[in-house]
Amino acid sequence: MKLYQQVATEVEKAFSATGLTEHPIVLQPAKNRDFGDYQINGVMGAAKKTRQNPRELAQKVADALQENPLIATAEVAGPGFINLHLRPEKLAQYIKSALQDDHLGITHSSEPQTIVIDYSSPNLAKEMHVGHLRSSIIGDSLNRVLSFLGHKVIAQNHVGDWGTQFGMLVAYLTEQQQNGRADLELADLEQFYRNAKIRFDEDENFANTAREYVVKLQSGEASVLALWQQFVQTSLQHAQAVYQKLGLKLLPTDVTGESFYNDQLQPTVNELLAKGIAVDSDGTKVVFLEEFKNQDDEPMPFIIQKKDGGFLYASTDLACVRYRINTLHGNRLLYVVDARQSLHFQELFTVARKAGWLPESVLAEHVSFGTMMGKDGKPFKTRSGDTVKLLDLLNEAVTRASALVASKNPDLSPAEIAHIGHAVGIGAVKYADLSKNRTSDYIFDWDSMLSFEGNTAPYLQYAYTRVQSVFRKAETWDKNSEISLNEPLEQQLAVELLKFEDILNSVADTTYPHYLAAYLYQIATLFSRFYEACPILKTDEATRNSRLQLASLTGKTLQQGLALLGIDTLETM
Numbered sequence: 001m002k003l004y005q006q007v008a009t010e011v012e013k014a015f016s017a018t019g020l021t022e023h024p025i026v027l028q029p030a031k032n033r034d035f036g037d038y039q040i041n042g043v044m045g046a047a048k049k050t051r052q053n054p055r056e057l058a059q060k061v062a063d064a065l066q067e068n069p070l071i072a073t074a075e076v077a078g079p080g081f082i083n084l085h086l087r088p089e090k091l092a093q094y095i096k097s098a099l100q101d102d103h104l105g106i107t108h109s110s111e112p113q114t115i116v117i118d119y120s121s122p123n124l125a126k127e128m129h130v131g132h133l134r135s136s137i138i139g140d141s142l143n144r145v146l147s148f149l150g151h152k153v154i155a156q157n158h159v160g161d162w163g164t165q166f167g168m169l170v171a172y173l174t175e176q177q178q179n180g181r182a183d184l185e186l187a188d189l190e191q192f193y194r195n196a197k198i199r200f201d202e203d204e205n206f207a208n209t210a211r212e213y214v215v216k217l218q219s220g221e222a223s224v225l226a227l228w229q230q231f232v233q234t235s236l237q238h239a240q241a242v243y244q245k246l247g248l249k250l251l252p253t254d255v256t257g258e259s260f261y262n263d264q265l266q267p268t269v270n271e272l273l274a275k276g277i278a279v280d281s282d283g284t285k286v287v288f289l290e291e292f293k294n295q296d297d298e299p300m301p302f303i304i305q306k307k308d309g310g311f312l313y314a315s316t317d318l319a320c321v322r323y324r325i326n327t328l329h330g331n332r333l334l335y336v337v338d339a340r341q342s343l344h345f346q347e348l349f350t351v352a353r354k355a356g357w358l359p360e361s362v363l364a365e366h367v368s369f370g371t372m373m374g375k376d377g378k379p380f381k382t383r384s385g386d387t388v389k390l391l392d393l394l395n396e397a398v399t400r401a402s403a404l405v406a407s408k409n410p411d412l413s414p415a416e417i418a419h420i421g422h423a424v425g426i427g428a429v430k431y432a433d434l435s436k437n438r439t440s441d442y443i444f445d446w447d448s449m450l451s452f453e454g455n456t457a458p459y460l461q462y463a464y465t466r467v468q469s470v471f472r473k474a475e476t477w478d479k480n481s482e483i484s485l486n487e488p489l490e491q492q493l494a495v496e497l498l499k500f501e502d503i504l505n506s507v508a509d510t511t512y513p514h515y516l517a518a519y520l521y522q523i524a525t526l527f528s529r530f531y532e533a534c535p536i537l538k539t540d541e542a543t544r545n546s547r548l549q550l551a552s553l554t555g556k557t558l559q560q561g562l563a564l565l566g567i568d569t570l571e572t573m
């Protein structure tokens with residue numbers, strides 16, 4: 001149900017009938033619901049261009065909307081706005097068909113794409129920390145929304161599993177195996193890394209072994225590769241435990257790490273040299289980008305191979321673009337990576353386009369996001385200033401939420417508390433992130449994210465249980481009876497429910513999940529106003545059945561919408 005498109009089509013017809021074929025209608029959801037459902041703002045601009053009186057012109061457009069099948073009233077206001085109310089009987093009919101469809105009346109994209117989403121992508125040398133949270137949950141939500149709209153989504157977990165640090169880690173692993181302490185040490189990767197680094201810094205022999213291991217790794221020596229494998233597998237298991245706790249869609253098979261591109265790096269560099277896009281500058285292979293200037297107004301260098309033959313993050317990403325286009329056949333590439341890498345991605349896409357690897361028809365987007373801050377306004381850290389392990393953070397969320405649930409509802413069994421606490425705790429962490437515009441930094445604050453009031457996961461989860469409790473009380477009712485929307489609040493809720501597909505499409509186009517969050521908050525707020533003003537159960541039979549259907553679509557929309565943000569709903573809490 002593309003409600004916006006339906007209304008826009010009617011308004012465009014009215015514009016044409018008034019002789020305004022070339023003018024944008026500028027249709028928007030009404031700012032104040034009491035004045036209408038939608039608002040046309042395009043008449044003033046059209047009047048100016050055609051030298052007409054705006055209010056008179058607006059009246060002509062409004063007249064052309066009389067007796068419209070979708071629009072009940074069109075009223076001119078202010079200097080030439082037009083407020084539109086939709087026909088309640090039409091809304092009722094749409095609500096009915098949404099309820100009868102198990103996809104809530106949401107159509108699959110008419111042009112399904114193959115969309116490759118790079119997200120989570122932690123470096124495996126260390127444990128996952130809070131810095132990986134945003135990419136993981138934003139990427140997961142985009143994956144869910146785009147899949148729901150019928151696209152083929154290929155998740156790519158571009159883990160950092162290659163590079164010089166792995167020489168050090170593997171050297172340390174060998175030592176610990178000799179001591180019989182390998183398993184113990186691997187249990188805490190953060191500590192493992194720190195210990196390896198200490199050995200590297202204080203023991204020259206160890207450092208030399210580590211350097212040799214880097215060379216052996218790159219030349220593919222089997223025994224060293226096996227050790228590296230062992231380390232990487234352990235680290236991936238740690239990551240998988242985090243994904244499970246978070247309830248992400250990411251699977252072990254979605255891992256295509258940096259090492260995967262190893263044998264493609266030299267051919268990639270060679271091709272850029274052969275095409276004259278990269279040059280040899282004193283042994284370093286570089287692409288100079290005229291499009292990007294440094295402070296001295298010189299073209300920025302995009303380095304793809306070091307003097308010593310070593311490759312870089314950029315070289316891997318170039319090989320990776322080719323793979324995503326040629327092998328995965330992506331039509332759209334999304335990279336959910338923090339804002340600090342924005343120049344890297346702009347340069348990457350520019351080079352890939354120059355090389356002809358990234359066709360114009362393919363959209364490549366850096367889905368960038370800001371930093372998670374502590375309450376002190378500085379990047380989120382532990383009290384002692386260390387990075388916070390992601391698993392610890394998630395455990396704390398569940399513990400805090402469980403305590404909250406137990407205090408609100410002392411009669412619950414420990415198993416129920418654990419179940420609800422998990423959904424609320426993880427939901428709160430995800431929603432606090434997904435409800436904000438991803439491009440800005442945001443303050444991570446336990447109290448506000450776990451609050452049952454305001455735009456939070458607990459509020460929405462609770463709103464859902466309220467809807468469900470109506471159905472428990474109702475017991476029997478007639479799903480097939482007529483829907484009639486007589487009260488303004490019924491109509492407003494109906495209009496909002498019918499915007500679901502428009503909202504999902506805007507999330508898909510812009511890659512901003514907070515549009516969906518804001519929408520669900522609207523639905524919950526409107527439902528609660530409707531619920532207070534319009535009795536659902538204690539009223540005549542026909543009204544009761546009609547209102548229960550509206551409540552039913554509200555529940556389904558909240559549940560589906562939260563699911564698309566990766567958040568679980570509960571029947572009671």
Ligand code: ARG
Pocket residue numbers: 118121122123158159160317320335337
């Ligand atoms: N591993 C990188 C990091 O932690 C992120 C990788 C993002 N994806 C990519 N294709 N560059 O910063």
